[in-house]
Amino acid sequence: MSESKPIQPPRRDFLKQVAAVAGLTLAPGVFLQTVSAAVNASQRWGLLIDSNKCGDCQACVTACHTENGITDHNRPETDAQWIRKVDLRHKTTGRVHSLPMMCQHCEHPPCVDVCPTGASFKRQDGIVLVDKHICIGCRYCMMACPYKARSFVHEVITDQKAHAPRGKGTVESCTLCVHRVDTGRLPSCVEACAATGRGAMLFGDMNDPNSELAQRLRTEYSTTIRADLRLNPGVRYQGI
Amino acid sequence: MNPTNKITVYRKLEGQSVGFYILLVVLAIMVAMGLLAAWTMEHEGHWISGMNNQVVWGMPHIFAIFLILAASGVLNVASVSTVFGQEVYKPLGRLSGLLAITLLVGGLMVLVLDLGRPDRLIIAMTHYNFKSIFAWNIVLYNGFMAVVFIYLWFMMEKRMQPYYPIAGRIAFIWRLILTTGTGSIFGFLLAREPYGTAVMAPMFIAMSLMFGKAMFLLILMSSYRGSQRMLNHAVVMRLKNLLAMFIITALYFLTVYFITFAYFTEQHGVVRFFLLDGGHYTTLFWLGQIGLGAALPLFILYHPRLGEQFSMIAVASVSVVIGGMIQLYVLIIGGQAYPLDMFPEMEILASSFHDGVVANYAPSHWEFMLGLAGLAMSLLMTVLAMRIFDVLPECVTEEVPAL
Numbered sequence A: 001m002s003e004s005k006p007i008q009p010p011r012r013d014f015l016k017q018v019a020a021v022a023g024l025t026l027a028p029g030v031f032l033q034t035v036s037a038a039v040n041a042s043q044r045w046g047l048l049i050d051s052n053k054c055g056d057c058q059a060c061v062t063a064c065h066t067e068n069g070i071t072d073h074n075r076p077e078t079d080a081q082w083i084r085k086v087d088l089r090h091k092t093t094g095r096v097h098s099l100p101m102m103c104q105h106c107e108h109p110p111c112v113d114v115c116p117t118g119a120s121f122k123r124q125d126g127i128v129l130v131d132k133h134i135c136i137g138c139r140y141c142m143m144a145c146p147y148k149a150r151s152f153v154h155e156v157i158t159d160q161k162a163h164a165p166r167g168k169g170t171v172e173s174c175t176l177c178v179h180r181v182d183t184g185r186l187p188s189c190v191e192a193c194a195a196t197g198r199g200a201m202l203f204g205d206m207n208d209p210n211s212e213l214a215q216r217l218r219t220e221y222s223t224t225i226r227a228d229l230r231l232n233p234g235v236r237y238q239g240i
Numbered sequence B: 001m002n003p004t005n006k007i008t009v010y011r012k013l014e015g016q017s018v019g020f021y022i023l024l025v026v027l028a029i030m031v032a033m034g035l036l037a038a039w040t041m042e043h044e045g046h047w048i049s050g051m052n053n054q055v056v057w058g059m060p061h062i063f064a065i066f067l068i069l070a071a072s073g074v075l076n077v078a079s080v081s082t083v084f085g086q087e088v089y090k091p092l093g094r095l096s097g098l099l100a101i102t103l104l105v106g107g108l109m110v111l112v113l114d115l116g117r118p119d120r121l122i123i124a125m126t127h128y129n130f131k132s133i134f135a136w137n138i139v140l141y142n143g144f145m146a147v148v149f150i151y152l153w154f155m156m157e158k159r160m161q162p163y164y165p166i167a168g169r170i171a172f173i174w175r176l177i178l179t180t181g182t183g184s185i186f187g188f189l190l191a192r193e194p195y196g197t198a199v200m201a202p203m204f205i206a207m208s209l210m211f212g213k214a215m216f217l218l219i220l221m222s223s224y225r226g227s228q229r230m231l232n233h234a235v236v237m238r239l240k241n242l243l244a245m246f247i248i249t250a251l252y253f254l255t256v257y258f259i260t261f262a263y264f265t266e267q268h269g270v271v272r273f274f275l276l277d278g279g280h281y282t283t284l285f286w287l288g289q290i291g292l293g294a295a296l297p298l299f300i301l302y303h304p305r306l307g308e309q310f311s312m313i314a315v316a317s318v319s320v321v322i323g324g325m326i327q328l329y330v331l332i333i334g335g336q337a338y339p340l341d342m343f344p345e346m347e348i349l350a351s352s353f354h355d356g357v358v359a360n361y362a363p364s365h366w367e368f369m370l371g372l373a374g375l376a377m378s379l380l381m382t383v384l385a386m387r388i389f390d391v392l393p394e395c396v397t398e399e400v401p402a403l
């Protein structure tokens, strides 16, 4: 549980947190869960993904899309994808490996910089979200994201999940399962990956020196995708 | 008072002819079809358009950006008279100012109607993220309209005459900032190789002057013809010379654009994509952007005989407009289709999200309907304004100092 914050967050951010945490309403009856834990600026949620352990499997993708109600309409070019698997071969060595890609929850997120209305925002604990109430669907954030992490909702949405409100005509991306994280659970991709026995994904608080994540990041080599852009993503990789 | 001002007589369009009404009806139908397209896209979801999660900005944006650039460029005619003291253009200042507003409105209409949530326009007007170039552009567009409106008013209102040069200067500067802003929408997208370069802003200014001049010539010539007024040959010659000059300027910046990429070895892919092996983007680049947008009009405009004929100057202007749209298509659609380079050392074997491959995009008729509606809206507003206000000079006379 978070403690009282020493520094008062700027009002604007505060309002956004309230919007994000307390109750995003999209359609009548669709609410984000109200959570007990307040967002804590001393935390930074992150992921460490070991592509050496990741194999020919889609468990994380299936789990995410089931959890968040991301249905597909058999139109791969317009269907939303919060997470995807990418298979790679090193051009020189020929080594083949696979990894999951999702919103990298950048510390300096270009999507947030470019968003005209402020609908794209970063919570104080590092999770990057879209406030679906004020997203106007301009897609500028999709132009700006270096990881192609975002999807525009191209279809009428029918059976959405109460904890993951979506809206036709707005943009969305991986929320790091904020509804689970805020109640002390793991993101569903991480849980599913662990259940396969591979354990290629580790979730935790990068700022908490005692967390397993922080310890492994301290002692093992890891890197980020497109490190040259200096966005300091919260998702780090090994074996790429 | 200067001499030209004294002799310029403005007269409204008669607006009695059958042709005039047919024009209005056709334009109104085009606008209605665009509204229908927007409504359908919003109702069904954008999947019915050709846009997708890879190419997120499509045909509507081509039209919108064309019109917005042309709006800024078209004000050049008024600027050269007010700011640079070229008296010859003064009688045309009103038309220039009017078009700046109407073209901008048409462009913005398309942009807004293509939003995923056009119903939230009020949010775009009330929630600003001041770090966003896009938000800045919203401010710049609104401001531009206000500034040009005042400029127009000062131009047309006798009592305000003394102030209109000041308004003209403000409008001139505002216009440059506006187009820099439009160019920066792309120039700030560092992650996308074809966009993240500072040359984007000056390139957009050159493009705006070129598009604006072509649109101005077309509308000027057709409204004079339609209302059976006399259009002075020397004035058209000056305008067409400017058009030719702007085409060359735009070509220059295009060259600089490619040189900046050719300089960095790892970015050779972008140059190759546009110039050599980008499939239909390469074809469009050479035939459309260079052929129609530059080579053909330059040939006509500089041809000793063809370049003297109004009809051929109109052909050259149409060619610039179509070539210009193709240029935006190549840059904006091609720039998005070009794969993001996320793993420079790796080859992408498989991805469900089209990573590492040139993205597909085939514009749908809905997008064209919406885009054309923007153009029609601009023209409709222009024609109506010419009918209601004293915009067009009775005739543009020769009584001006020769060049």
Ligand code: SF4
Residues within 6 Å of the ligand: A102, A103, A104, A105, A106, A109, A110, A111, A112, A128, A144, A145, A146, A147, A148, A149, A150, A173
């Ligand atoms: S990965 Fe993309 S969507 Fe996620 S925070 Fe970074 S820029 Fe934004």
Ligand code: SF4
Residues within 6 Å of the ligand: A111, A114, A115, A116, A117, A118, A119, A120, A130, A134, A135, A136, A137, A138, A139, A140, A141, A142, A170, A171
């Ligand atoms: S699509 Fe929505 S979240 Fe993305 S930049 Fe536009 S308003 Fe912001």
